[in-house]
Amino acid sequence: MKTTINQVAKYLNQEVTIGVWLANKRSSGKIAFLQLRDGTGFIQGVVVKAEVSEETFQMAKSLTQESSLYVTGTIVEDTRSPFGYEMQLKEIEVIHEATDYPITPKEHGTEFLMDHRHLWLRSKKQHAIMQIRNQIIQATYQFFQKEGFVKVDPPILTGSAAEGTTELFHTKYFDEEAYLSQSGQLHMEAAAMALGRVFSFGPTFRAEKSKTRRHLIEFWMIEPEMAFVTHEESLEIQENYVQFIMESVLEHCTLELKILERNVETLEKIKAPFPRITYDKAIDMLKEKGFSDVEWGEDFGAPHETAIAESFDQPVFITHYPKDIKAFYMKPDPDRDDVVLCADLIAPEGYGEIIGGSARIDDLSLMEQRYEEHNLSGDAYQWYLDLRKYGSVPHAGFGLGLERTVAWISGVEHVRETIPFPRLLNRLYP
Incomplete structure (x- = not known):
């Protein structure tokens, strides 16, 4: 047999x-x-x-x-x-019969292993990480299908940027300018206006010259968008989704977590609802923790996120960031114009932001004002403006970074081990 x-x-x-x-x-x-x-x-x-x-x-x-x-x-x-x-x-x-296999049971340096990533994937630890990644993907489809979402595939080649603050990979699209997608969000909003609740799962590209353990040049995002959903309702969906994938991994990847020597007890504590603090409260917490130079209006870096996460044994939502440091499409708080209805979900144990989301602006005149403030091309973004002209509704969405989530659940220090063939600042091989 x-x-x-x-x-x-x-x-x-x-x-x-x-x-x-x-x-x-x-x-x-x-x-x-x-x-x-x-x-x-x-x-x-x-x-x-x-x-x-x-x-x-x-x-x-x-x-x-x-x-x-x-x-x-x-x-x-x-x-x-x-x-x-x-x-x-x-x-x-x-x-x-294989001869002179380069990766022997002895210790090897990171660069050597990355040069031989096509072979390193065969090792027991890397195999376990890929199995956990696969289980998270399976659980993602199960969760969103169960919740009535429709899978939609946004384009990878686009004529405009989803977020003006991130550098893009530029290419030629015949006689037009084009970019590799940094997010499918804008197109997913259009899909939500047609199908109600949608989600995408695909590659995204960020031309950020970053070498941190949390960053990849090419990574995969799960991006749901939901019509007739408020910011608060979106937060509930996010935390239920994270709990669902955690439970799925704990149920189906027991051996893999053991191979990785992951502390399962810390993962078993991950239960919705998650704690929530405002950006204002986060600033106060950071000052109490010794970050005396942090000022209101600044975005948080990895040390800030880690310091905040240390106060919780669950993922924590940081909500209501200043409008000026967030994307143009985020909806202002109706009670306070200088902050937006958004949230970043920070994972415990120093793994940083795994989800970013917000309510989206649904008012046509306010979106037109944002276009002017951000110098957005009316031609490139006209279709996005149309979503506010023809049957606009309150809507919200978010994006979960797959590799950071795999790193957190697996207990892996660097995201380069959470994707089969990582694309890093100085690595396009193999």
């Missing part, structure tokens, strides 16, 4: 064949222990000299790292293994 590692529990005490790669091996005279992987998981294969042919045993001892094989043997329980099972091998067939 041919199967995969993640299905072996169905074949307890039965003989199966699995296509695998050799991740590592060791031997103790009369027994060889092979660490095997097949893409779905890892399992130990045990070769006992007395139970196989001499040729098979010698083959097991001489196998090289990352050689591909077909192995046949019996699945047995192994309480010592985090996986719970091992394979007592009877036959080994070499498909391809």
Whole structure:
């Protein structure tokens, strides 16, 4: 019976064949222990000299790292293994013998590993991170479908910027100027006016020359937009969404979290509703924590976000930022014109902002005023203005950065490990 590692529990005490790669091996005279992987998981294969042919045993001892094989043997329980099972091998067939595999079990520097990212992905830790990423994606689709959202795909090539403060990747679109999308939000607002509640999931690009552990040049965003939804209602959807994906990972990625040595108890505490503080309160908290030079009207950096998060064991919403440091489309607080109805969700443990969202301006005259203040081209943004001219409604939306969320839930320090092939300031290879 041919199967995969993640299905072996169905074949307890039965003989199966699995296509695998050799991740590592060791031997103790009369027994060889092979660490095997097949893409779905890892399992130990045990070769006992007395139970196989001499040729098979010698083959097991001489196998090289990352050689591909077909192995046949019996699945047995192994309480010592985090996986719970091992394979007592009877036959080994070499498909391809790998030689001089560059990533050995010894320690390697980050740059070396990044240069070999196409191979580093095979390691147990990287495999676990990718599985958690996959589970978050699955949970995202489940949550939004359950909540009545429609999946919509905004364009990646655009003729205008969603946020004027971020540098864009410029390209030629035949005889026009074009940019790689930094956000699908504006087009998602148009989709919300047609379909009510929508969400997108796709790549976005920021030409920021940043080298921090939180930044990528190319990253993936989940961006919901909702018609007839207030700012407060949006916050509830955000916290319920984060709780949903957390519960999904805790349920389905137990082994992966264990491999990453993640403190699961801290993740189990993540329950909605999340605490909320205003920008004004955040300024006061920072001054109390020793940030004496922080001034009202400044945006928060990583140290500020980390300091604020230290006061909570849950993600925390920081709401009502100053209008002048936020995007042109954010709706002003009706009781206070100098702040907008927005929120950033700051993850615990120093992982920073994972969600940014706001109520969107729905008043035509105010949006036209914003166009003037931000020197936005009427031609490039006319279609966006039309959304306020023809049946405008209160609406809100947000964007969750997938890689930062994966980093937080996985407990990984740097976002470069949370995407299969990271694009960094000085890295476009492999």
